[in-house]
Amino acid sequence: MARRPESQEPAQELDARKAAILEAVVTEHIDTAQPVGSSSVASSERVGVSPATVRSEMVALEREGFLSQPHTSAGRIPTDRGYRYFVDHLRSGTLGPTQQHTVREFFDTVHGEIEDVLEQTSTLLSRLTQYTSVIVGPSHTHATVRSVQLVDLGPRRVLVVAVLSDGAVEKRTLDLDHDASVADVADASAQLNGLLVGTSLDQRVEVPSRAGVVAELIRAATGALFDEAPILDGDQLFIGGSSRVADAFETVDTVRSVLGILEQELVVVSLLRDIIDSGLSVSIGSEHGIEPLSACAVVVAPVSIDGVPAGAVGLLGPTRMNYPEALLTAQAVSEQLAQRFGGEDSRRA
C-alpha cells in the first residue's frame, strides 16, 4: 500500500517553467493519448520558450522521474509521479455549467430509498465523466436496532426483520425444527423487541437460556441476525458504467484484469477507504499497490453525513484521465449526496 502522506515525503517543488512544461505535457497527453513533443509544448500558452529549451528541461524532468520516453525518438509521456505532481498542484476550478445542471436536475428528480439513489447516482457519474464510477454506501455496523419483528411465512418458516436506526432493513429466514403457533411468534416478536432495540449489530447480546418454543425462536432470531450480519453485508458497493473500462484501455488483457478487480467488492471498497484514510483524493497507477490496476487512476470524494464519514464516491479511469473534471464531478456529487441524506438542517435547506 503506497500511502503517501505529504508530511513524510514533501512534494518536490519544480520551478515555474518546469511546472508549466510538465502541466503542458500532462494536459496534452490526457487529451491526445500520444507522446508529447517539445515543439507542441513550446507552442503552449504558458510556456514562453523555444522547443530547444523545452527539450533540455524535459531531460531534467525525465531525470527527476516526472516524464518518460516510450523510445528515443518519441515525445514524452507523464509518469505516475508526473500525474501526481499535476493533481497536487491543480488550480481548483469549477464544474462546467452543463454538468452542474445535470447534477442538480438529477438530485431534484431522483427519489426512492438510499440504495436506489446510490445505484442511479453511479450511473449518473459514469455518464457525466465517461469513466467507471464506484460508490460505497454507508456501513450499518454502528447503527442500532429500532425494531425487530417476526413474521410467519408458512409451515416452520419465520422471517426476522430488523429495522436499524439509519433506515436499513436486515432480514433473515428461520427454518424451525418445531411448529410455532401464531401466539408463540407474536410473543417471541415482542420479547425480541425488548431485548434488541437499542443494540447495534456488531455487539454481543445476552440471550436468557430458557427452554421452550418461544425461547427457541428468540435464540434462533438473535443468532441469525448477529452472527451473519457483518459477514455478508459489510458495505454496499454500486458500480456504474463498467463498460467504460473498455473505452479506457486498448488491450483486452487490461480490460479483463480491471474488470476482474471490480468484481471483488472487498478489494474495491478497501481501496477507496485506503485512499480516503491517507488523506488523499486521487490514487495514481502503482500508488495503490493493486497490480492489475496499475494502468488506472482512482479519484475519490468522501461522503460525510452530518459530519460522520458515510461512504465514498469514486471514479476509475486510465492514469491519463481528466483529473480536474473527475475531481470536481465526484466532489459535486458527494456534496449532493451528503445534503440529501443529511439531518434536518441540511435537508430542509
Place this chain on the structure above:
Amino acid sequence: MARRPESQEPAQELDARKAAILEAVVTEHIDTAQPVGSSSVASSERVGVSPATVRSEMVALEREGFLSQPHTSAGRIPTDRGYRYFVDHLRSGTLGPTQQHTVREFFDTVHGEIEDVLEQTSTLLSRLTQYTSVIVGPSHTHATVRSVQLVDLGPRRVLVVAVLSDGAVEKRTLDLDHDASVADVADASAQLNGLLVGTSLDQRVEVPSRAGVVAELIRAATGALFDEAPILDGDQLFIGGSSRVADAFETVDTVRSVLGILEQELVVVSLLRDIIDSGLSVSIGSEHGIEPLSACAVVVAPVSIDGVPAGAVGLLGPTRMNYPEALLTAQAVSEQLAQRFGGEDSRRA
C-alpha cells in the same frame, strides 16, 4: 425478436454424413477458435471419408447456410445456423464428475437469504464455465403482503416495512410534513396491517379518505408501497464474472458493447424471458435480435419453484461457446436452486 418455434420452420435435417461433418467443424472450432479445414474434419472419428469428399460436402453445407468461409483459402467456420443445428441435435450427456461435485458442495454449504444465494450462485456458474453468468430472481409482483409495520426513524421520518408472502421485504422512507406521535405511528401501523395484509403489490387499494395524522400516515405509506414498487423493483438480476466477457472476445469494441448491454438490466431480463417463453434454451448470435450481442450466445435454464416459473439461470458466451457443458451446468444449477427454494416436500427430501 427472432423466435424460432420448431413448428413454423421445421429444423432442416441433414443426412448422417453432413451432420457428422458439421458436428466435427463445430466442435473443432469451439475448441480452437480457428477455421476448420477439410483434412482436419476427414481425420475425425465419425467421418469416414477423404478430405476431397469432405470438401464437396462442405460446399453443400455452405450453400445451405450452415458453414461460412472467412476467405477463399481458409477453412470453414459454423454460422449461427450451424450452431443452431448442432445444439438442436445434441446427444444429451452428463455433467463432468468434478463439476457435479462442485455444484453439490456449493449448495451444501451456501446459506443465507435468497439474494445472497443467487449472488453467490452467479459467481459459481461463472467459475464453473468460464462464461459470464446471469441469474434472474423470482418476481415479487404476485406475492401478497404478510405484514406491514411503521417504524419511527427520527423527526418526521417514518419507515414502512412490508413483508411479502415469499419472504421479500420492501421498505420505503416517508418524510412527513407534520410530527407524528409514537401512538399515532403505532395506530397507523396497526390499521395498515388490517388494510394491506393479503393484497398483492400490483393491485389497487382503497384507502379511506379521512383526515388526521394517522390517516395521513396510512395514505403516505400505501402510496409509497404501491406506487413505487413495480417500477424500481421489477426483477432482480445477478451477474457473475463479467470480466469473462474480456476472455470471450478479441476486440475491445465487442467487449464494450457486450458490457454495455449487461448494464441494462431490463434488456437482459427480457432477453432471458424471451428465450424461455419461446420454448428454447439457447439463443445464438443474431437470433435474439440484440445487435450488440450478435457475437454472443446465451444458454438459459428456467427455474421453477413448486411448478411456478420463478426466474432463470443463464450463461453468456461467444457463439463458439461450449454448448453441451454450458447447458448441463445451467440445468444442474437451476435444479439445485429449485430444490433449495421449493416447498416443504423438496426441501426435506
Place this chain on the structure above:
DNA sequence: TGTTGGCACTCAATTCTACTGAGTGCCAAC
C-alpha cells in the same frame, strides 16, 4: 549564463515486395 537555431541521428511506424503454406475448387481416374 541561459537561450536559441541548426543539424545529424534515432527509431517506431508505414509501405512495399516476396514468399510461404494452409486450404480450396476442379477434374480425371477409379
Place this chain on the structure above:
DNA sequence: GTTGGCACTCAGTAGAATTGAGTGCCAACA
C-alpha cells in the same frame, strides 16, 4: 459416388526501404 492430384487463392509473415516526428548536441548569440 469417391478419391488423389493439381493448379490456384489469399491471409499471414518476413524482410527491406522509406518516412518523419522528435530527440540530443553544439556553436552562436543576447
